[in-house]
Amino acid sequence: AQSVAQPEDQVNVAEGNPLTVKCTYSVSGNPYLFWYVQYPNRGLQFLLKYITGDNLVKGSYGFEAEFNKSQTSFHLKKPSALVSDSALYFCAVVDTGNQFYFGTGTSLTVIP
Amino acid sequence: NAGVMQNPRHLVRRRGQEARLRCSPMKGHSHVYWYRQLPEEGLKFMVYLQKENIIDESGMPKERFSAEFPKEGPSILRIQQVVRGDSAAYFCASSSTGNNQPQHFGDGTRLSIL
Numbered sequence: 560a561q562s563v564a565q566p567e568d569q570v571n572v573a574e575g576n577p578l579t580v581k582c583t584y585s586v587s588g589n590p591y592l593f594w595y596v597q598y599p600n601r602g603l604q605f606l607l608k609y610i611t612g613d614n615l616v617k618g619s620y621g622f623e624a625e626f627n628k629s630q631t632s633f634h635l636k637k638p639s640a641l642v643s644d645s646a647l648y649f650c651a652v653v654d655t656g657n658q659f660y661f662g663t664g665t666s667l668t669v670i671p
Numbered sequence: 672n673a674g675v676m677q678n679p680r681h682l683v684r685r686r687g688q689e690a691r692l693r694c695s696p697m698k699g700h701s702h703v704y705w706y707r708q709l710p711e712e713g714l715k716f717m718v719y720l721q722k723e724n725i726i727d728e729s730g731m732p733k734e735r736f737s738a739e740f741p742k743e744g745p746s747i748l749r750i751q752q753v754v755r756g757d758s759a760a761y762f763c764a765s766s767s768t769g770n771n772q773p774q775h776f777g778d779g780t781r782l783s784i785l
């Protein structure tokens with residue numbers, strides 16, 4: 560069965576510092592991995608995806624994610640955090656039936 | 672706005688009433704997904720539909736919940752005889768081909784049961 564785990568409910572980082580939001584996955588077959596961001600009272604917005612190719616995927620708003628097959632991880636990163644990055648972040652994996660499995664989310668707070 | 676449109680944004684119902692949530696997918700998208708989000712929880716998949724067909728309803732409660740995506744008009748998530756536990760945010764997403772393409776989400780309907 561496909562699943563993702565986001566081990567941290569909450570991540571705090573100072574503005575200007577690098578940020579990492581962690582995600583590990585469990586899939587049978589090739590993983591298709593996604594990151595989404597959710598702002599208050601809004602739907603999820605697509606940030607980036609990994610299907611195949613380079614392990615470092617670049618996405619919207621300066622975010623990137625590193626696919627690590629040996630560690631079954633797909634951590635979201637940004638070199639320099641902004642206060643406006645404060646939001647809820649979801650990792651997701653897709654199975655062969657195109658069903659998305661979302662993690663429980665990580666709340667990111669960027670401290671001015 | 673060419674995005675996924677959900678209405679109403681907020682819906683209040685009394686126990687025992689029916690709730691109808693509507694979703695118009697992005698233009699050109701024929702795949703629709705419904706999710707439920709509870710506080711402190713992630714998104715839980717409910718149902719995946721294509722035009723006039725239910726592809727996967729493994730996340731739908733067996734009773735009281737139904738979904739449709741007719742040939743014409745929006746997709747409808749229907750909850751009959753609502754109970755307090757149905758209070759949640761319900762999100763609709765759509766995609767074009769369904770082949771591992773990103774899903775585009777609406778802003779959700781927040782259902783409150785009195």
